[in-house]
Amino acid sequence: MAEADPSIVETESDTQPAEKRRWGRLLVMLSVPVALLIAGFIYWQGLQGKVSTDNAYVQQDMVAVSAEVGGKIVEVLTKENDQVNAGDLLFRIDPEPYQLQIAQANAAIASAQANVTALANSADLSGADISAAREDIAFAKSKFERQQELMKRGFTTKADYDAAEHAVAQAQEDLRQAQANQVAARAKLAQGSAVPGKNPQIAIADAQKASAELSLRRTEVRAPASGRVAQADRLQVGQQLLPNLPVLTLVEEDSTYVEANFKETDLEDMAVGQEAELTFDAYPGIKLKGHVQSIGAGTGSEFSVLPAQNATGNWVKVTQRVPVRIQIDEKSERPLLAGLSTHVTIFTADGKR
Structure with missing residues (x-):
């Protein structure tokens, strides 16, 4: 019996660590899903709200910058990634063609002014032709009346009588023509309600000059807003530009x-x-x-440019x-x-x- 007791003690001592290990493994197995549940709950709670x-x-x-007039670039004052302010000059287009347009417009204004002056001093407007025509009518009528008296007495020919009658009709037609010319001259000098105080011919020439001056101003392309220059690869001296073709972008x-x-x-x-x-x-x-x-x-x-078409029968939500x-x-x-x-x-x- 004395020899058996130590063996019994050793067996019991061996079973205690084994049980502890089993409980440890069980705790580990249980703690992992519990920890995952807790972490998942905390994560879910953190997503709320x-x-x-x-x-x-x-x-x-972004603003796409383009020239409003066409022409060749003669000067560039900015480059890629430059910071610019609103109103800064970016580049300049050759102004010479538009300067010539202004010169042509000035010549048109001078020509219109000369025409107006000539019309104002013309005989058609002064009424001299009308007065002369009326005098011709009076003279032709008096001559015709004499021919009538001579015809009654038989002292003239039929040809002279007809010539005197024709002279009266011709003088009357000349009066009507002189009156029509006067009306036409007044119409050319008239001032329309659209441009009061200015002759239409001069107004047309002034408008042409204003258009040429606007085009000349637009040869200087300025920044429409403050920002950074981007996509300025086409901005090169000598480059031929078309109107309204973007050449750079301003990032605000x-x-x-x-x-x-x-x-x-x-x-x-x-x-x-x-x-x-x-x-x-x-x-x-x-x-x-x-x-x-x-x-x-x-x-x-x-x-989008091509929106989805869901009426084909192949629709997937x-x-x-x-x-x-x-x-x-x-x-x-x-x-x-x-x-x-x-x-x-x-x-x-x-x-x-």
């Missing part, structure tokens, strides 16, 4: 905002004015505040994206370039974080 997307990009208003950096494309299922609690948090792939250390400025009037597919404009409320330490990838989180719980 906010929606986020990484389908978002920095946007900036003061107009920076973020366009975030949220799933349609995220819009239920979203509203204008809610706070937003922005992070940028290019600058991991920068986090900016913003707010929802507007929610798009339609999904992105509705405004796809969750649509709606563009949401986020206004940035803080100034960034680094430049926010157009097109930068952005992660946007909107706090939908009472619009606050």
Whole structure:
């Protein structure tokens, strides 16, 4: 019996560590799913009251700059990535053709003024021809009356009588022509209601000059807004430009905002004015505040060049994206370039974080 007791003690001591190991494994097996459940609950709880997307990009208003008149570029005063202010001269087009147009317009004005002066002093307008025609009528009538008396007495020929009668008719026709010429001369000097106080011929010449002067001013192409110059590769001295063909783009950096494309299922609690948090792939250390400025009037597919046609019978439901404009409320330490990838989180719980 004495020899058996030690063996019994050794067996019991061996079973205790084994049981502890079994309990340890059981605790580990139970703790892992419990920890996962707790972590999942915490993550789910953290998602409540906010929606986020990484389908978002920095946007900036852009102005395509073009020349309103055609011609050859003779001077360039800006280049790619230059910062310019509104009104700064960007480039100049050859002004000589438009200077010649102004010279032609000045000549047309002088010609119109000379015509007006000539018309004002013409015999047609003065009435001298009318007076002369009336005197001719009186003389022809008196001669015709004498021929009538002589014809009654038989002291004239039929030919002389007819000639005197024809002279009266001719003098009357000359009077009508002189009166018509006077009316036409007055019409040429008349001033229309559209341009009161100015003869139409001179008004036409003045308009041609104003058009030429406008074209000359447009040979100097200036920045319509402040921003950074981009896509200026066609801006070269000697380049022939066509009117209204864009040659560079101005990126208005003061107009920076973020366009975030949220799933349609995220819009239920979203509203204008809610706070937003922005992070940028290019600058991991920068986090900016913003707010929802507007929610798009339609999904992105509705405004695409080729919208989806769902009436073909091959329709597959796809969750649509709606563009949401986020206004940035803080100034960034680094430049926010157009097109930068952005992660946007909107706090939908009472619009606050």
